[in-house]
Amino acid sequence: MPISKKTTTDRPAPDRRGELLATAAEVFAEQGYSATTVRRIADEAGMLAGSLYYHFDSKESMLDEILSTFLDELWEGYDAVVAARLGPRATIEALVTESFREIDRHRAAVAVYQKEARHLVDHPRFGYLAESQEKFERLWLGTLQRGTAEGAFRPDLDIRLTYRFLRDTVWVAASWYRPHGAHSPEEIARQYLSMVLDGIAVRD
Numbered sequence: 001m002p003i004s005k006k007t008t009t010d011r012p013a014p015d016r017r018g019e020l021l022a023t024a025a026e027v028f029a030e031q032g033y034s035a036t037t038v039r040r041i042a043d044e045a046g047m048l049a050g051s052l053y054y055h056f057d058s059k060e061s062m063l064d065e066i067l068s069t070f071l072d073e074l075w076e077g078y079d080a081v082v083a084a085r086l087g088p089r090a091t092i093e094a095l096v097t098e099s100f101r102e103i104d105r106h107r108a109a110v111a112v113y114q115k116e117a118r119h120l121v122d123h124p125r126f127g128y129l130a131e132s133q134e135k136f137e138r139l140w141l142g143t144l145q146r147g148t149a150e151g152a153f154r155p156d157l158d159i160r161l162t163y164r165f166l167r168d169t170v171w172v173a174a175s176w177y178r179p180h181g182a183h184s185p186e187e188i189a190r191q192y193l194s195m196v197l198d199g200i201a202v203r204d
Helices: 014-031 038-045 059-083 088-105 107-120 124-149 159-175 185-198
Strands: none
Touching (some): 059 107, 059 124, 088 107, 107 159
């Protein structure tokens, strides 16, 4: 017997789905994906474990939606930076700023991505993680290479080492950042960029 599709009125409210995904992301970030049970997510959301399946068919589906939503928004921002055709330094500044905005919007998802991505890349459902990582490297490495070629960055830089330093310096912020703190994402980006691009020592 075929299973009938839900009518429009039977579909879970988008706001509730969003709330549940936010809760799941926080639990995944704290406990790790493998160690998290559907019951734990349901408990944190204040509902029965069975009720969670009305919104999602599996824990894996929740993880998929958390990661794909974060990456879709990240690339929407990055693609806008690329489309602006800025110079190398301005591109790096814009990419760093956009990265901090995404940490602000999706802090838990970023933490989950950092913990789980390497274990998921070989899973067919999460093949987009490897594709995104490759695209990310091409964008950042290409911008740094263009910057050295055009004289915007020092010619003696090890491009790949510089890329790793920038990447890790920015994204590790997800481990301590909390929304609505003393500084906005843009202000944190400005401080980071000042230290990375201009240093911390007083100039003579």
